[in-house]
Amino acid sequence: MNWKRDLWYGLGLLALVPAALAAQVLPWRERYETLAGKGGREAVAAHGQAARFNGIEWRLKSITEGRPQDPTARPLPPRTKVAIVVVGLRPLTEQASKWFGAMGGTCKIRVTDAAGRTWGPSIRGDLAPKSGLSPSCFNMDADFKLAPLPVGRELTVQTVYVVPADAFRTLRVEVRVAPEPGTVRLLP
Amino acid sequence: MRRAITGVLTAALLLAGIVAVRRATPDADAKYAPIASVGEMGEQVNTAAFQLRVDRVQLARSVRLEDAYGLLGQPKSTAGVWVVVWATVAATTEEVTVQGARLRTADGAEYLASSVSGTLDKTALAPGMPSYGPILFEVPPGRLAGAALEVTVHSVKSLDHLGPAAAVDLRLSGPYTKALIEQAPASLTVGPVRDL
Amino acid sequence: MTFAALAGFCRIRSLAVTTPVPDPGPTESRRGPLRPWIALTAVVFALATVLALSWPAGGLQEAKPEIPHRRLGETSAGHRFAVKPYKVAYVTKDPAPGLGDPKDGRFLAIELEVENVSDQTATVDDLSAVTYLKISPGSVVLDRFKDKTAGFVIRDAGFDRTQLQPGLVERVKFVYTVPAGTPDPTSLTAAFRDEDYGPWFTSELSDWLPGGTLAIYDLEVSR
Numbered sequence: 001m002n003w004k005r006d007l008w009y010g011l012g013l014l015a016l017v018p019a020a021l022a023a024q025v026l027p028w029r030e031r032y033e034t035l036a037g038k039g040g041r042e043a044v045a046a047h048g049q050a051a052r053f054n055g056i057e058w059r060l061k062s063i064t065e066g067r068p069q070d071p072t073a074r075p076l077p078p079r080t081k082v083a084i085v086v087v088g089l090r091p092l093t094e095q096a097s098k099w100f101g102a103m104g105g106t107c108k109i110r111v112t113d114a115a116g117r118t119w120g121p122s123i124r125g126d127l128a129p130k131s132g133l134s135p136s137c138f139n140m141d142a143d144f145k146l147a148p149l150p151v152g153r154e155l156t157v158q159t160v161y162v163v164p165a166d167a168f169r170t171l172r173v174e175v176r177v178a179p180e181p182g183t184v185r186l187l188p
Numbered sequence: 189m190r191r192a193i194t195g196v197l198t199a200a201l202l203l204a205g206i207v208a209v210r211r212a213t214p215d216a217d218a219k220y221a222p223i224a225s226v227g228e229m230g231e232q233v234n235t236a237a238f239q240l241r242v243d244r245v246q247l248a249r250s251v252r253l254e255d256a257y258g259l260l261g262q263p264k265s266t267a268g269v270w271v272v273v274w275a276t277v278a279a280t281t282e283e284v285t286v287q288g289a290r291l292r293t294a295d296g297a298e299y300l301a302s303s304v305s306g307t308l309d310k311t312a313l314a315p316g317m318p319s320y321g322p323i324l325f326e327v328p329p330g331r332l333a334g335a336a337l338e339v340t341v342h343s344v345k346s347l348d349h350l351g352p353a354a355a356v357d358l359r360l361s362g363p364y365t366k367a368l369i370e371q372a373p374a375s376l377t378v379g380p381v382r383d384l
Numbered sequence: 385m386t387f388a389a390l391a392g393f394c395r396i397r398s399l400a401v402t403t404p405v406p407d408p409g410p411t412e413s414r415r416g417p418l419r420p421w422i423a424l425t426a427v428v429f430a431l432a433t434v435l436a437l438s439w440p441a442g443g444l445q446e447a448k449p450e451i452p453h454r455r456l457g458e459t460s461a462g463h464r465f466a467v468k469p470y471k472v473a474y475v476t477k478d479p480a481p482g483l484g485d486p487k488d489g490r491f492l493a494i495e496l497e498v499e500n501v502s503d504q505t506a507t508v509d510d511l512s513a514v515t516y517l518k519i520s521p522g523s524v525v526l527d528r529f530k531d532k533t534a535g536f537v538i539r540d541a542g543f544d545r546t547q548l549q550p551g552l553v554e555r556v557k558f559v560y561t562v563p564a565g566t567p568d569p570t571s572l573t574a575a576f577r578d579e580d581y582g583p584w585f586t587s588e589l590s591d592w593l594p595g596g597t598l599a600i601y602d603l604e605v606s607r
């Protein structure tokens with residue numbers, strides 16, 4: 001019964017060819033994701049709870065609407081709102097504490113909406129009142145130099161965004177951490 | 189004898205087949221070219237990174253750019269003719285700048301947008317916030333007929349491999365282009381990019 | 385490796401079913417009259433292979449002519465630019481100051497008429513990267529990157545235009561500092577290198593690759 005044997009060979013091919021393709025393509029996918037900034041682990045926290053990532057406790061403190069202070073400043077694009085995001089970071093380990101003082105430790109705090117669109121911090125400095133809070137995940141000492149943050153001390157970061165008005169309702173925070181790629185999602 | 193002839197004919201046929209397949213294979217530039225979404229003028233073209241709608245085309249012998257505060261810049265002359273493409277662009281999911289705006293003429297030449305600042309191809313676009321503005325090109329008047337607009341994210345081609353692109357035909361037929369060139373004003377004031 | 389195993393696997397299967405039994409009969413009687421044909425075919429194939437390999441590799445092209453020496457006002461056309469230097473001057477004030485008032489110094493300013501004859505937008509820096517300069521007396525080579533202080537299209541009394549669009553003729557000015565310690569230049573030798581747009585060896589993607597020297601200009605420096 002030759003056709004039975006051919007059938008087995010055919011099934012074997014059907015299994016082997018996709019496996020061979022997958023073995024060639026999948027390693028590149030991981031590299032692509034790392035290059036595109038999307039790779040790495042993820043930590044998610046909802047409803048104001050804390051997410052633990054890289055030895056740091058991340059907590060979304062608030063997302064509020066801001067109003068531009070100066071009526072003579074350049075107007076915002078139509079149908080947009082200003083979102084002021086306040087995030088708290090607390091290192092829990094010594095290594096995490098050192099990350100705050102290292103030049104390579106950076107984080108990009110972005111906001112996204114339910115549709116998947118993302119926005120970065122606005123370059124305008126006049127959209128929110130001066131709060132004295134840090135604009136990003138670095139800790140400065142009295143001489144304005146980068147310094148490690150003591151374990152257990154919280155750093156509060158405030159970032160300001162201009163987002164379309166229809167996205168404001170479903171805003172959540174996405175922090176992309178470097179140098180080890182990773183994402184922390186904080187849902188309000 | 190007949191086997192020899194059959195052999196030679198088969199060999200010739202296979203050789204022709206090999207040559208045809210080699211000719212039909214796209215070269216590396218075509219294989220890695222950006223993946224273009226094609227559209228008409230006035231129609232919204234959607235790509236993975238941005239959405240584009242071309243509204244109209246103007247020609248001029250010299251332009252003066254107006255900035256967001258209403259200040260008029262110095263007149264800029266050109267050795268050819270200025271082509272001002274007015275378009276609306278919006279980012280899809282992430283911030284983007286459509287710096288790879290090119291005019292592709294019928295003879296295959298590509299004209300990258302002018303490096304003057306304040307045009308739509310130098311404006312940072314955020315998702316959900318479309319902008320309307322001009323893209324400027326300098327083109328020899330004799331080569332303008334049949335030109336199409338091609339927009340990608342980067343002005344350096346090697347960064348655009350397999351990236352998103354939009355291609356829009358500008359409906360510049362021969363007689364229409366000739367009329368546009370004859371009626372092109374000596375000076376045109378070009379307004380700034382506006383948020384929509 | 386997996387693909388080779390698959391291919392060999394399929395081939396073995398088909399051979400097992402279709403190899404014919406060889407026929408030993410008529411070969412003996414054909415040996416005599418066939419030998420000249422074999423020899424002729426072998427010679428023809430050898431020649432055809434040599435031609436087929438050398439033709440695409442460029443072995444059948446004519447030997448390249450010598451590099452022409454040209455003077456002020458003469459045009460040299462390559463694959464990317466057609467250049468015509470029309471003025472060379474030695475000045476003591478910076479002709480294209482970046483900020484503020486022109487500073488004092490020793491500058492060599494070259495003005496050329498350039499046409500971009502390729503089909504892609506180029507910049508003034510693309511042209512200065514293939515312009516090799518040597519000033520005399522002293523045959524001092526100017527560094528075409530480090531000694532260059534400005535390169536721009538002469539238009540509208542500004543210094544910010546740098547693009548050279550295909551098919552348009554523009555006047556371009558390059559300004560270089562004369563290195564300290566060299567005597568004031570009286571003549572300039574400018575060599576322009578041609579470029580070819582084609583695929584790289586390694587990636588097959590196209591880019592501008594260096595070509596041969598287009599022309600050497602022997603120019604007088606005016607004051």
